[in-house]
Amino acid sequence: MQCPGKQNKTAIWTITPKAEKLAAELAAQLPLADIFTSKSLKQSLPQVFHEYQAHIFIMSTGIAVRMIAPHIRDKTTDPAVVVMDELGLHAISLVSGHLGGANALALELAHITGADPVITTATDLNKVPAIDLIAKENNLFIENPSAIKYISMALLTGQKIWIHDPHDFIKLEPALISPLTHDIPGIYVDDILSDLPPKTLILRPKSLAAGIGCNRNTGAEEIKALLLETMDKYMLSINSLKTIASVDIKNDEPGLISLAEDLGIPLIFFDRQALKDVINIENPSKMVEKHIGIQSVCEAAAILAAGSGKLIVPKQKTKNATLAVARISRALP
Incomplete structure (x- = not known):
């Protein structure tokens, strides 16, 4: 979920001449992309990290992690972060894979450059529904992001969940759904306030x-x-x-x-x-x-x-x- 006012732009960060060349190739294929070189990197990143929808760091993963660590806030508002090596061999989805769109960006960069996309989110690897991505696609506000893990783990392990969704936003296979009980995780999709069981993921439609x-x-x-x-x-x-x-x-x-x-x-x-x-x-x-x-x-x-x-x-x-x-x-x- 993007922050209000966040620019729909991508920042590309480089520290070597080869990285700058790859950045120029990517910027030509991506709409509204800005390139930052090593001369402005340390000064600019703290100022603009949350002003961009996505960041591509063309450098080692270790350097990128150390650079962004002080600026990461929350999975529902952090921008997408993808790391590429300067030869364009790999595109690694690093931060905000689902809500921020880093997984999709890694796949897009792979398509542009021929790189191998590296995606490590468990739901994608196991081909089970990603509830945070489903929420994003349906413009549902995630009221308690900490409960995402209960739903994801249930889906990954084959545990049934209950769903309150009177307007049918969440479409899951019937075999995954159980009647409401307090003992298992559940998803509540409604604009009405309610006293809900523990491990309930609350999603609010903009209704x-x-x-x-x-x-x-x-x-x-x-x-x-x-x-x-x-x-x-x-x-x-x-x-x-x-x-x-x-x-x-x-x-x-x-x-x-x-x-x-x-x-x-x-x-x-x-x-x-x-x-x-x-x-x-x-x-x-x-x-x-x-x-x-x-x-x-x-x-x-x-x-x-x-x-x-x-x-x-x-x-x-x-x-x-x-x-x-x-x-x-x-x-x-």
Whole structure:
């Protein structure tokens, strides 16, 4: 899973003339690739390591490991790292094989250069499903990455797991699936909060949209508090929130902009006619209609942002803000 704002670019690092030649050949085949030579390596790497989606180190594996060790954070956010020798004989997937895409990058480099791809992730070697890759492919947020190991080990050893997946994101062979019990690992795929057994991997679909209305210059803290309290009250995961939305006259509202940046999700706006055309508003507001000519901001914006999805949280409010939540039907298979 890529960090918000991370560039979709590849950095290629070299320390020898032969490595620089190979780097130039790779850069010609890869979109948006930057080459860093030995002159800038030590100074540049700490600054840009997490600004690139992928890194290719054309040098010995030992040197590469020592260079990146201080900068590795978490398997869900670290960029892909692949090591190649300067003769282009091997492409080694070193870090973030699944979520970061290092395995796929190693295979791509092998295709470009004729190198042997070296992939050591157990699920790939044993040809069993990689649950973190399945999550990535289905845009599922991994809420507790530490539980990946329970699912992977179960699949590697042939142990059955249980799955709660009402919208059928996770497609595994029926022989691998067991009824829910507290004694075995399981996968929970839903936007609803629940008390779950140990060894449960929690995956959140991006299936919710929040509509927000507010008075001018309402602070981000008040809006965020309303959002978090509402999600908790209605047992919904904040990690399933795909977008927040409001009326277009709020497109310069500092509190909304700050909230979207803090959450790392898109902020979208609808014009008043689009909001006015939404039917079946549960909590119309005469005050809103008086001031801007429409009956609803938060409920109508939530429904529109959800692609005419179902309103599941009606208008909630504080002194200066209103909020509603709808479920995005198109986000589900």
